[in-house]
Amino acid sequence: MKPFKPYELPIDEQINPMEFYNELINASTNVGKYQVMLKKTKINEYFLITPFSLQEAVQSSKIEGTQVTLDEVLEFDIDKNKKNNDAQEVLNYYNALNYGENALERYPISTRLFKKLHKILMSSGVRGQNRAPGEYRSIQNFIGPEGCTLETATFIPPQPQLVDQYMSNLEKYINNPKDSLHPLVRVAIIHAQFETIHPFLDGNGRIGRILIPLYLYDVNLIDYPNLFISEVLEKDKHKYYRMLNGTRKEGNGWNEWIKFFLESVNKQVTKNINLVEEIDKLYKRDLEKAMGLINSTNVVDLVKTMYQKPIFDVKTISSLTGIPDTTCRRYLSTLEEEKIIFSDNKMRNRKYYYYNLLDLLR
Missing domain, CATH: 1.10.3290.10 (Fido-like domain)
Structure with a gap:
């Protein structure tokens, strides 16, 4: 050749x-x-x-x-x-x-x-x-x-x-x-x-x-x-x-x-x-759940950011939304209790997983 x-x-x-x-x-x-x-x-x-x-x-x-x-x-x-x-x-x-x-x-x-x-x-x-x-x-x-x-x-x-x-x-x-x-x-x-x-x-x-x-x-x-x-x-x-x-x-x-x-x-x-149709349905469902759990206007920014970064830590969410770290931890803990997100349970550098979205993306 x-x-x-x-x-x-x-x-x-x-x-x-x-x-x-x-x-x-x-x-x-x-x-x-x-x-x-x-x-x-x-x-x-x-x-x-x-x-x-x-x-x-x-x-x-x-x-x-x-x-x-x-x-x-x-x-x-x-x-x-x-x-x-x-x-x-x-x-x-x-x-x-x-x-x-x-x-x-x-x-x-x-x-x-x-x-x-x-x-x-x-x-x-x-x-x-x-x-x-x-x-x-x-x-x-x-x-x-x-x-x-x-x-x-x-x-x-x-x-x-x-x-x-x-x-x-x-x-x-x-x-x-x-x-x-x-x-x-x-x-x-x-x-x-x-x-x-x-x-x-x-x-x-x-x-x-x-x-x-x-x-x-x-x-x-x-x-x-x-x-x-x-x-x-x-x-x-x-x-x-x-x-x-x-x-x-x-x-x-x-x-x-x-x-x-x-x-x-x-x-x-x-x-x-x-996929976009399914993501829209998921967003509507999980946002409604989150708003019923967290009484804050910040919850919309929080949930939207989870779509941008479906695996995240507190620092990531805090920097993207402007929500203070301590407030973020409290919000994420609430969402985890209701099984909207899941974490690896590490004491330091804990990661959170939004599996509902990840399952659609994979």
Whole structure:
């Protein structure tokens, strides 16, 4: 095998929109419905972005072999004294996503952004920290099963000296596309092209998946970078890899990939629409319970913060709500007595678990 030479974008001649017309209609309709539901949620969509983003980070990292649960990440986020590199990888992904959202107010999706996201992803002592974080690769890389060599690889990305050229072409397509495709179709093409170029020595899959919500947010298809599909891709990861690889071969690979991508988007947003409905029901029920137990206007802020951080300690709740520590302890003790939340019963650094929400998110 030789290093692959991708087509430069746009690739109009390889795309037939009629092959994925129905999938695009379904996906775009449900993405719109999902955005409306998030705006109307009783909690405030901002409070849901944190757990949704963390779950995306868990699932995207899981595709790359990181083995950690949402609970473990939330626990680690409270107490970082116990080293957990897998949890740190997930938090790096979450931090990169947040950085990307804020950075788009200052500059476009570009090499500058890609390199900064990669540097954040590879920070704090995680695996890959010594593989040129924040820099495009200067050596040949390859993709395949663990232990494979250049000769036995399933895919060999472009030569390193061509990376800048291909990434420049990708940037131009992202910021000034010359085709008339729907943004959901464009982001499918962008993600696949990024993975084909494989510009970094490590972390390409995760940066490529962070790019999906950032792009859709940048073109105003979604209100926040809140459209995550890594959970579906992780469940179908062998199909995901196979379809990506199909774009690198002659034939109908691009249309098949776009169809698969749109089906994945539709699966995820349909699941999320149901999830938001269930979360709204839970919020209404548990807020009513809490208001019957605690006679204070602070109870609304307290419960909403539990949706932002479903595993927490007193310090976390106090800092997010402005409620004094001693008052927080009293409120949390009341909620625990009524089995709305549960704790680990430690005397020091006690953690509380809002299992009603965690069960829905997992």
